[in-house]
Amino acid sequence: MESVHExxxxxxxxxxxxAAHQLETHAPGETDGGRDEKKKKCWRWPFGPGETDGGRxxxxxxxxxNLVNNKTGKKLxxxxxxxxxxxxxxxxxxxxxxxxKLGEGGFGLVTAGTRRKDGLEVAVKYxxxxxxxxxxxxxxxxxxxxxxxxLTLMANKSPSSPQIIKLLDWQECTGHYIMVxxxxxxxxxxxxxxxxxxxxxxxxxxxxxxRQVVRAANVCCDNGVFHRDIKPENLLVNQDTMEVKLIDFxxxxxxxxxxxxxxxxxxxxxxxxxxxxxxxxxxPMTVWSLGxxxxxxxxxxxxxxxxxxxxxxxxxxxPGLSQECCRxxxxxxxxxxxxxxxxxxxxxxxxxxVMD
Numbered sequence: 001m002e003s004v005h006e007x008x009x010x011x012x013x014x015x016x017x018x019a020a021h022q023l024e025t026h027a028p029g030e031t032d033g034g035r036d037e038k039k040k041k042c043w044r045w046p047f048g049p050g051e052t053d054g055g056r057x058x059x060x061x062x063x064x065x066n067l068v069n070n071k072t073g074k075k076l077x078x079x080x081x082x083x084x085x086x087x088x089x090x091x092x093x094x095x096x097x098x099x100x101k102l103g104e105g106g107f108g109l110v111t112a113g114t115r116r117k118d119g120l121e122v123a124v125k126y127x128x129x130x131x132x133x134x135x136x137x138x139x140x141x142x143x144x145x146x147x148x149x150x151l152t153l154m155a156n157k158s159p160s161s162p163q164i165i166k167l168l169d170w171q172e173c174t175g176h177y178i179m180v181x182x183x184x185x186x187x188x189x190x191x192x193x194x195x196x197x198x199x200x201x202x203x204x205x206x207x208x209x210x211r212q213v214v215r216a217a218n219v220c221c222d223n224g225v226f227h228r229d230i231k232p233e234n235l236l237v238n239q240d241t242m243e244v245k246l247i248d249f250x251x252x253x254x255x256x257x258x259x260x261x262x263x264x265x266x267x268x269x270x271x272x273x274x275x276x277x278x279x280x281x282x283x284p285m286t287v288w289s290l291g292x293x294x295x296x297x298x299x300x301x302x303x304x305x306x307x308x309x310x311x312x313x314x315x316x317x318x319p320g321l322s323q324e325c326c327r328x329x330x331x332x333x334x335x336x337x338x339x340x341x342x343x344x345x346x347x348x349x350x351x352x353x354v355m356d
Contacts, residue, residue, distance in 0.1 A: 091171050092178055098124060113180065115168075122168060123183040127250070128176050145170075146177045151249040155225045163216035165236070165247040184238050184245065190297075191232035193239070200300040203325055207352065209237065210294055212244040214346045217286050220246070221343065226253045226282040229265040230289050232296065255282055268292065268302050272335050284337035287346065291332025298325065308333060324351035 092098075099112030108127035115122055129146065136150030145153070152167045160166075169180035190209065194201060201209070213235060220227050227234075229251040236245040251264045259279035263270065271288040274280040291311075295303050298321055303311070310316035311333035317326045328351045331341040341349065 092124070092169070092180065095169065096122060096124065096180060112183070121183045121185055123181045125179040125181065126176055127179070129174075143172065146172060148250045148252070149177060149179060151225050151252040151254075152179070154223050155220045155227075155249060155252075157223050159219070161216055161219040163212045163244055163246060164219060165245045181247070184236060184243070186240060187236045187238045187245075189233050190235040190237050190244070193237045194232060194297065194300075201297045203298060203322060205242075206294065206297040206325075208242055209235070209244050209297065210290075211347065211352055213246065213293065214290065214343075216244070216246040217290065218343060218347070221255055221283060221286070224255045225249065226255050226260075226286070228252055228282075228285070229269070230286065230293060231266055231269055232293070253282075260285075271337065272308075273337055281337065283343045284340050287332050287340045287343050288337075290343075290346070291329055291340075294325075294332065295329055303333065308335070312336075322351070322354065324349070324354045327351070 095117070096113045096115055099114065102110045102112055102123060104110070108125055110123055110125045113122040113124040114120065127146075127148065134147045135144035136147060137144045138150055138153060149167065149170050149172075152165070155164050156166060166182040167179060168182060171178040188196075197205075213230065217227065217230060227246065227249060229248065230246065234246060234248045236247055237243075238245075253260065253264070259281055261279055263274065269289040269292050271280055271285050274285075292302065295307070299318065307316060311330045312335040314330045316330050316333075317323075328341075328349050331349070332346075334340045
């Protein structure tokens, strides 16, 4: 496999050696980085090497073959190989043993890894840098950090949340960057977990998952980070402990009072105000996406236009669900942002009380 010829800047970036992080500056202009993704392709987090899992119905075999064979995937494989061959100055290689590939897609390439000093299982993500990729300056770091790295660090600053994936290490290179993240085992993404249980979750399980996701979303916002792509593929579930972790901040942005005007994320989870006005605000959009997530968990599919009409009118019900669950779905899926449940108040909803 061909090595990467771009020179890399190797620095000691271990997360353990840094205090809580706070953003100072970011790239000028729109914080979205000008990305316009209609459907973000996401890697799947299987139980371990060799594990296979299902995908979205629309992600057919042809798309999977295209992902494996596209030019971006080939470049990322060369980047990963190049890193593993730099024995004299390879920061990541000296600290981690690189294992088999876990996933690949528009996001980049992810492999399994093991930390050499203590045998900790990790996930190693390789991502190409785009020409217009923004950077963030974080206190305690001599160089600006790539957008995704900076946002992940910010989301984890004190007080951190166990429901947000931890960034353990990273490496900035000229044409790509590498992120080393915790890898809880046994874990799988929420979509695969749902498929394993017939496509839907019972209310008790959905409530346990939802409580943790709401917690993660609130901590992100409190730490100045707008994740913007909360969905089953970006949530890990540990089947032994039922602990949930939010992953992948590649579509994220900095929190701000003003409206966002750039689409970045997954279209099925974007709120109606963006389609009507081209604008949306961080917290109301997050509440909408959480409503879609809950609907998908308990109903097994996205809401139809009729469903959304009924939720906006507060008359949507499902005979297999409690009144409190139906009410929470209606409170989140209000077509007018101001009528939606406040993100900060979501954990106090009656549904979380009645299911305890």
